[in-house]
Amino acid sequence: VQLQASGGGLVQAGRSLRLSCAASGRTFNSYAMGWFRQAPGKEREFVSSINWWSGATTYSVNYAESVKGRFTISRDNAKRTVYLQMNSLKPEDTAIYYCSAGPWTASTERDYNYWGQGTQVTVSS
Numbered sequence: 004v005q006l007q008a009s010g011g012g013l014v015q016a017g018r019s020l021r022l023s024c025a026a027s028g029r030t031f032n033s034y035a036m037g038w039f040r041q042a043p044g045k046e047r048e049f050v051s052s053i054n055w056w057s058g059a060t061t062y063s064v065n066y067a068e069s070v071k072g073r074f075t076i077s078r079d080n081a082k083r084t085v086y087l088q089m090n091s092l093k094p095e096d097t098a099i100y101y102c103s104a105g106p107w108t109a110s111t112e113r114d115y116n117y118w119g120q121g122t123q124v125t126v127s128s
């Protein structure tokens with residue numbers, strides 16, 4: 004699976020951005036997808052995850068406490084794309100955002116096998 008993240012940019016605090024992660028390969032539906040971020044001088048941290056398509060009407064999603072209520076993860080299997088809608092952005096959300104794919108939803112990097120190249124998000128105060 005190859006992943007291509009996009010949608011980053013420079014925004015003012017309080018505004019919104021939507022990140023996209025397009026995946027190649029026909030097995031996209033069977034992968035759980037995650038978003039991580041890495042701020043300057045800090046380790047990469049978990050942001051959100053969404054499980055693989057199981058046929059259910061809803062997906063299981065998880066969020067870091069720092070983004071709960073502001074960020075929303077979703078996926079469009081027909082487009083092989085996962086999204087991260089980021090609202091009420093704060094300067095502390097500034098980071099490079101990475102999408103990832105793995106066999107199950109998790110909040111640790113080692114549980115994901117594939118990674119995108121990252122997209123920069125900068126939030127000014």
